[in-house]
Amino acid sequence: MYLMGLQGGQYSPLSEDQVKTLHEASLQILEKTGITYELGIEDTVQMLENNGAVIDRDRKNITFPRKMIIEQVAKAPEEVILYGQDPKNDLHLTQSRVHMGTGGAAIKIIDSETGRIRPTTLKDLYDVSRLVDQLDNIHFLVKPCIATDIDVENYNVNWFYTCLSATSKHVMSGVNDIKGLNDVIEMASMIAGGLDKLQERPFISTIACFAISPLKLCTQSTLIMQEANRNHIPVALSSAPMAGSTSPLTMAGTLTQLHAEQLAGITICQLTKAGAPILYGGIPGMANLKTMGYSGGAVECGMMNAAIHQLSNHIKVPNYNSSGLSDSKLPDAQAGYEKALTSLLASMGGSNYIHHSAGMLESMLTIAHEQFVIDDEIIGNCCKVLKGIDCDAEHLALDVIDSVGPGGNFMTTPHTMTHMREEYYNGNGVTDRKSREKWEQEGSLDTRQRALAIAKKLLANPKPAYIPEEIDKAIRKKFNILL
Amino acid sequence: MTDFNEIKDSLVSLDDQRLLHLVNDALGKKIPASDILNKGLIAGIDIVGEKMENEDMFIPEVLMAAQIMAKGVEILKPLLGDDETSARGRVVIGTVKGDLHDIGKNLVAMMMESAGLAVHNLGVDIAPEEFVAQIKEKNANILCLSALLTTTMPMMKQTIDAVVESGLRDQVKIMIGGAPVTQVFADDIGADAFASDAGSAAKAAKILAN
Numbered sequence: 001m002y003l004m005g006l007q008g009g010q011y012s013p014l015s016e017d018q019v020k021t022l023h024e025a026s027l028q029i030l031e032k033t034g035i036t037y038e039l040g041i042e043d044t045v046q047m048l049e050n051n052g053a054v055i056d057r058d059r060k061n062i063t064f065p066r067k068m069i070i071e072q073v074a075k076a077p078e079e080v081i082l083y084g085q086d087p088k089n090d091l092h093l094t095q096s097r098v099h100m101g102t103g104g105a106a107i108k109i110i111d112s113e114t115g116r117i118r119p120t121t122l123k124d125l126y127d128v129s130r131l132v133d134q135l136d137n138i139h140f141l142v143k144p145c146i147a148t149d150i151d152v153e154n155y156n157v158n159w160f161y162t163c164l165s166a167t168s169k170h171v172m173s174g175v176n177d178i179k180g181l182n183d184v185i186e187m188a189s190m191i192a193g194g195l196d197k198l199q200e201r202p203f204i205s206t207i208a209c210f211a212i213s214p215l216k217l218c219t220q221s222t223l224i225m226q227e228a229n230r231n232h233i234p235v236a237l238s239s240a241p242m243a244g245s246t247s248p249l250t251m252a253g254t255l256t257q258l259h260a261e262q263l264a265g266i267t268i269c270q271l272t273k274a275g276a277p278i279l280y281g282g283i284p285g286m287a288n289l290k291t292m293g294y295s296g297g298a299v300e301c302g303m304m305n306a307a308i309h310q311l312s313n314h315i316k317v318p319n320y321n322s323s324g325l326s327d328s329k330l331p332d333a334q335a336g337y338e339k340a341l342t343s344l345l346a347s348m349g350g351s352n353y354i355h356h357s358a359g360m361l362e363s364m365l366t367i368a369h370e371q372f373v374i375d376d377e378i379i380g381n382c383c384k385v386l387k388g389i390d391c392d393a394e395h396l397a398l399d400v401i402d403s404v405g406p407g408g409n410f411m412t413t414p415h416t417m418t419h420m421r422e423e424y425y426n427g428n429g430v431t432d433r434k435s436r437e438k439w440e441q442e443g444s445l446d447t448r449q450r451a452l453a454i455a456k457k458l459l460a461n462p463k464p465a466y467i468p469e470e471i472d473k474a475i476r477k478k479f480n481i482l483l
Numbered sequence: 484m485t486d487f488n489e490i491k492d493s494l495v496s497l498d499d500q501r502l503l504h505l506v507n508d509a510l511g512k513k514i515p516a517s518d519i520l521n522k523g524l525i526a527g528i529d530i531v532g533e534k535m536e537n538e539d540m541f542i543p544e545v546l547m548a549a550q551i552m553a554k555g556v557e558i559l560k561p562l563l564g565d566d567e568t569s570a571r572g573r574v575v576i577g578t579v580k581g582d583l584h585d586i587g588k589n590l591v592a593m594m595m596e597s598a599g600l601a602v603h604n605l606g607v608d609i610a611p612e613e614f615v616a617q618i619k620e621k622n623a624n625i626l627c628l629s630a631l632l633t634t635t636m637p638m639m640k641q642t643i644d645a646v647v648e649s650g651l652r653d654q655v656k657i658m659i660g661g662a663p664v665t666q667v668f669a670d671d672i673g674a675d676a677f678a679s680d681a682g683s684a685a686k687a688a689k690i691l692a693n
Contacts, residue, residue, distance in 0.1 A: 105632075105633045105634060106633070107633040107636070107663055146633050146634060151637075152634070152637055155634070176581075176634065212583055218583060244543070245586055246586070287542075289541040289542055289543060290535075290538040290540075290541060290542065291538070291542070291680060292542045292586060292587060292590065293662055294662070365633075365662070365663055
């Protein structure tokens with residue numbers, strides 16, 4: 001069952017008028033309040049001034065005439081294709097076409113053998129990347145965990161190398177600095193057969209957390225973002241305010257501020273290089289007012305992530321956002337309902353590239369093998385909803401009803417044979433629909449145990465060799481690869 | 484006034500008008516300023532800290548309480564002796580290099596100030612050598628390090644290592660905190676204490692300072 005890139009948009013938390021109101025309000029924020037910056041991006045600020053922005057250098061404040069924003073945002077591509085090493089995994093991000101995958105930078109994993117929590121390693125990154133490779137409904141790999149067993153200076157190249165050696169799906173990750181990005185581009189170019197080949201089919205992309213909400217440019221990440229633009233490497237413009245702490249408490253206020261941050265970021269990118277492939281990266285979140293931590297599993301996160309796609313769609317830029325986070329510490333019922341709700345809402349909203357939607361627990365801190373399997377099932381169900389109900393003559397089945405006739409049954413009609421593997425979602429095997437007797441015979445396993453067994457089986461499969469041997473040798477000669 | 488329940492209560496219920504009225508009233512009755520501070524305001528903010536730990540109060544309410552308390556302290560300050568205002572704990576606090584997050588760290592700083600400690604908040608993206616310089620300059624006895632990003636946690640260890648190399652390790656107790664930080668991590672990198680929220684951070688700092 002092929003459930004990638006289906007058209008969402010069935011759920012629109014904002015009316016068309018509300019979308020316009022919010023968009024106008026965002027333009028007003030940029031025109032009146034503006035954004036601030038710190039030392040180190042004088043060239044970027046100068047570029048903005050040369051193109052119409054008003055700079056107050058004493059207050060380090062930038063305001064943008066609406067005309068400038070509208071002109072620059074119009075230059076951003078309406079479609080961004082994120083490629084896989086294998087073309088069957090190419091993602092066409094446009095309109096309200098939905099893709100869902102992993103995300104995050106977790107530092108803990110629930111060990112699949114001991115059940116205990118421990119720090120994540122490079123080997124864990126490799127293992128979960130292999131799971132993602134084999135789970136059909138997880139459409140892409142955003143590096144889900146940090147390798148805590150390697151030194152910071154080895155992070156970027158090793159992350160990308162590990163992911164690319166384990167999956168042929170698209171690989172995305174943030175990088176620490178410009179050198180990190182350039183190293184990764186160099187390594188990926190070796191795999192692609194040259195920088196031009198990589199730029200033609202970028203099977204890697206990056207994330208730049210360019211905005212520190214509210215309304216402040218992060219120097220380092222803005223520079224990384226612009227470097228990606230210049231290299232024609234797709235970049236997600238991440239900004240992630242939390243309602244109540246780094247954006248207004250209200251959902252509308254949070255969405256409006258976030259949209260303003262995105263408009264400013266897109267403007268910087270398009271001035272840096274017109275037509276640069278970028279993803280609108282607004283990730284609306286909520287502060288837990290009891291702790292000021294992140295409430296990833298809240299249903300309102302699902303609502304706001306659907307709404308933010310409406311805003312990105314309004315300016316015709318494909319978007320990157322979040323769903324499937326849970327505040328639960330283990331793959332339990334809470335994890336199940338929080339993930340199902342936010343993922344269903346974000347996908348029905350039509351978000352183009354929904355990360356965080358597989359594998360994560362404890363907000364963004366922990367991953368677990370079994371959770372990837374369970375989330376693959378949740379994503380599959382979400383995407384099935386997007387497919388909708390076909391009502392053409394074949395699916396209406398009037399002829400079949402007539403031929404079976406009153407009182408008959410449909411079990412063995414050719415029509416049943418034709419459609420039985422397509423009309424309903426079949427699942428990856430984790431969902432139990434057996435009789436109680438059969439279930440007891442098989443050990444009375446709960447969802448988590450069944451998912452662990454599936455993960456174990458997938459990891460026992462032969463390891464892939466996505467990076468050809470001679471290229472692998474060259475990469476290891478050039479970089480300090482620790483896997 | 485034989486007890487300070489009303490002052491404590493006005494602080495916990497965020498009633499700034501009533502609190503200021505009660506503080507002035509108490510001064511009028513010749514109650515020592517140091518008693519009003521310690522038995523009224525600080526005792527009240529301790530209750531706020533407990534309520535925060537138990538999640539009975541939202542953080543914005545805690546912040547509001549700290550702001551109201553500061554107004555009360557403002558009235559008392561000219562009337563307090565030097566020894567009463569000189570804090571037992573001298574805290575240097577900052578977010579480690581590479582990390583730009585400051586909300587949680589500022590919350591901790593505010594709660595520590597409310598608990599009567601002298602707090603020097605260095606801000607974000609602070610290099611290890613800057614922490615070392617500030618410990619010397621402020622003669623600090625507590626160092627608090629914050630990190631929100633999983634990628635900047637290693638910088639906490641590098642900062643502690645720099646303090647050890649500088650020879651100042653015996654002078655300061657080191658506390659760490661931030662969303663991804665755990666007690667196990669604190670033990671691993673040689674910190675003296677870990678706190679999971681601002682209320683318990685202030686409490687722990689008071690104990691370490693004594």
